[in-house]
Amino acid sequence: MAYEVLARKWRPRQFDDVVGQEHVTRTLKNAIKADRVAHAYLFVGSRGIGKTSTARILAKSLNCEKGPTPEPCDNCDACREIMAGNAMDVLEIDGASNNGVDEVRGLRENVRYTPARGPYKIYVIDEVHMLTVAAFNALLKTLEEPPPHVKFIFATTEPQKVPATILSRCQRFDLRRISVRDLTARLELIAGAEKLDIDTDALLAIARGAEGGLRDAESALDQLIAFVGRKIREENVLSVFGLVARKTLDELVGTVLKGEIPRTIRIIAELDESGKDMQRLVVELLEYFRNILIYLYAGEGDGILDLSDEQLGILEAHAQSTDPERVLRIVNILTEVDGRLRYALSKRTILETALIRAGRAASVVSIDQVIEQINDIKKNGSMIDPGLSAKEKPQSSDPSVSGKDDVSAPTQSSTVTASRASDEPSEKELNILIGSWTELIDQISHAAPLARSCLIDSRPVMVQGHTVEIGFDPEFESHIENLDVPRNRNAIQRVIGSVLGRNIHVDFKLLEAGEKLPGDTEIKPAVKGEGENMKHGADLDENVQKATHAREKWLRDPSVRKTLEVFNGDIVDVRE
Numbered sequence: 001m002a003y004e005v006l007a008r009k010w011r012p013r014q015f016d017d018v019v020g021q022e023h024v025t026r027t028l029k030n031a032i033k034a035d036r037v038a039h040a041y042l043f044v045g046s047r048g049i050g051k052t053s054t055a056r057i058l059a060k061s062l063n064c065e066k067g068p069t070p071e072p073c074d075n076c077d078a079c080r081e082i083m084a085g086n087a088m089d090v091l092e093i094d095g096a097s098n099n100g101v102d103e104v105r106g107l108r109e110n111v112r113y114t115p116a117r118g119p120y121k122i123y124v125i126d127e128v129h130m131l132t133v134a135a136f137n138a139l140l141k142t143l144e145e146p147p148p149h150v151k152f153i154f155a156t157t158e159p160q161k162v163p164a165t166i167l168s169r170c171q172r173f174d175l176r177r178i179s180v181r182d183l184t185a186r187l188e189l190i191a192g193a194e195k196l197d198i199d200t201d202a203l204l205a206i207a208r209g210a211e212g213g214l215r216d217a218e219s220a221l222d223q224l225i226a227f228v229g230r231k232i233r234e235e236n237v238l239s240v241f242g243l244v245a246r247k248t249l250d251e252l253v254g255t256v257l258k259g260e261i262p263r264t265i266r267i268i269a270e271l272d273e274s275g276k277d278m279q280r281l282v283v284e285l286l287e288y289f290r291n292i293l294i295y296l297y298a299g300e301g302d303g304i305l306d307l308s309d310e311q312l313g314i315l316e317a318h319a320q321s322t323d324p325e326r327v328l329r330i331v332n333i334l335t336e337v338d339g340r341l342r343y344a345l346s347k348r349t350i351l352e353t354a355l356i357r358a359g360r361a362a363s364v365v366s367i368d369q370v371i372e373q374i375n376d377i378k379k380n381g382s383m384i385d386p387g388l389s390a391k392e393k394p395q396s397s398d399p400s401v402s403g404k405d406d407v408s409a410p411t412q413s414s415t416v417t418a419s420r421a422s423d424e425p426s427e428k429e430l431n432i433l434i435g436s437w438t439e440l441i442d443q444i445s446h447a448a449p450l451a452r453s454c455l456i457d458s459r460p461v462m463v464q465g466h467t468v469e470i471g472f473d474p475e476f477e478s479h480i481e482n483l484d485v486p487r488n489r490n491a492i493q494r495v496i497g498s499v500l501g502r503n504i505h506v507d508f509k510l511l512e513a514g515e516k517l518p519g520d521t522e523i524k525p526a527v528k529g530e531g532e533n534m535k536h537g538a539d540l541d542e543n544v545q546k547a548t549h550a551r552e553k554w555l556r557d558p559s560v561r562k563t564l565e566v567f568n569g570d571i572v573d574v575r576e
């Protein structure tokens with residue numbers, strides 16, 4: 001006997017077999033029992049969740065020789081023909097395949113004749129939103145005054161595209177995405193009957209990959225049987241779907257919430273190198289952070305979160321390490337990236353940048369904390385800023401330092417801000433540069449178009465005083481030679497300098513293996529004289545110079561500095 005695919009073999013035959021749509025099947029069963037079946041139904045929902053199956057069961061219920069009955073016999077000719085898709089009285093039209101004009105026109109002519117065998121002529125129109133306007137009009141005529149022996153069952157994934165005139169004549173049912181619990185339970189049943197050796201992690205991974213669609217889940221199981229046989233483990237499933245292991249996802253979310261940027265980047269690099277789908281990763285991260293958000297606002301609720309108990313435990317731990325404001329910011333960043341990623345070639349770079357931003361968003365103070373701090377300032381005239389490291393605190397939050405000294409020395413811009421340019425490597429500034437690296441490259445290439453292709457594979461690796469190091473992987477050694485001409489160097493120094501608020505000197509550095517990651521303290525700073533800055537200063541074009549001066553002026557303003565500190569912010573533009 002030929003192999004029958006699981007989705008077909010396990011297609012539900014009775015209303016009670018339809019997974020996760022009890023709200024629909026119960027109502028239909030009651031309607032049949034009470035003899036109150038409507039003339040037209042519309043089943044709405046994403047693909048593979050049971051719309052067509054439910055339509056067929058409804059058709060059987062109506063035309064079964066023992067019917068109408070909520071439990072069709074599955075034995076009579078009518079039942080069998082309907083399941084096989086060749087019943088005379090049940091016509092299935094695919095709105096997507098031929099736009100249905102001819103078929104709907106035929107339907108109008110045939111609709112008058114009584115059914116060949118059963119009590120009803122039933123028209124099942126799948127993807128009804130794909131019908132042309134002409135087909136809709138033809139259909140509407142019949143829908144307005146349907147003969148008593150005619151029933152319509154429409155299915156659609158996009159109800160907003162179905163004309164209101166049709167919608168208003170249908171009883172509408174919205175089928176749900178099937179929950180992970182329901183999906184895994186169903187898969188377990190199938191696996192048992194098919195004698196598969198498959199563990200819980202693998203089942204969960206299939207459920208994740210299928211995104212609430214039973215048909216996709218069953219197809220995945222078919223694929224897995226074909227690829228790896230009857231013993232199926234999580235890693236098999238992950239590779240079929242291009243999914244990231246649950247544990248890795250947990251870890252990645254943890255690093256973002258803790259603002260551990262080097263680790264975040266390392267994980268993304270590993271995932272990219274092992275060929276994981278970055279777009280899919282964003283979708284999964286979004287769902288993860290959204291779950292944390294729901295947990296923070298609503299707790300576990302009654303099955304609000306579609307998660308296993310183990311996953312719930314991990315989620316809880318993550319939720320306790322953060323607050324809703326921060327998670328909201330992360331969700332916003334990821335939502336924006338999800339849209340951009342679809343059309344992007346360098347998905348990894350965009351995702352890295354986004355997660356770095358997300359990591360920063362996770363470590364900034366919340367609005368509530370800001371309000372609290374402002375109240376403290378009003379009361380005491382001082383500020384405690386949890387966003388700053390202990391090392392930086394004494395310098396930057398002491399109002400007497402930023403107040404008088406800075407303002408009294410307005411002309412020596414680069415030396416005044418030297419208080420910010422401490423001798424210690426600045427992780428914070430480095431993170432700012434890394435986080436905005438893509439944008440910075442854009443700015444640099446306005447003045448030095450050729451620099452772009454060389455910089456794209458580079459990354460800032462250290463900020464120390466007036467020196468900024470940009471690292472290159474060994475394979476891009478030639479980029480350094482190409483970059484190191486005055487025009488490029490000036491453009492890079494100018495743009496980075498304007499971000500950091502002081503003149504800087506850039507060093508290009510060839511990284512060794514294992515030295516790739518920013519924030520790596522192993523990287524030794526190169527000591528450079530400051531004289532070079534002044535030499536290049538002469539090349540600065542007038543506008544940029546003005547902007548830099550304006551920025552530096554505001555950076556010396558104590559209230560601006562406080563605001564920047566509280567928000568972990570930066571001046572990006574000064575409009576005067």
Ligand SMILES: [Zn+2]
Nearest residue numbers: 064073076079
């Ligand atoms: Zn029957």
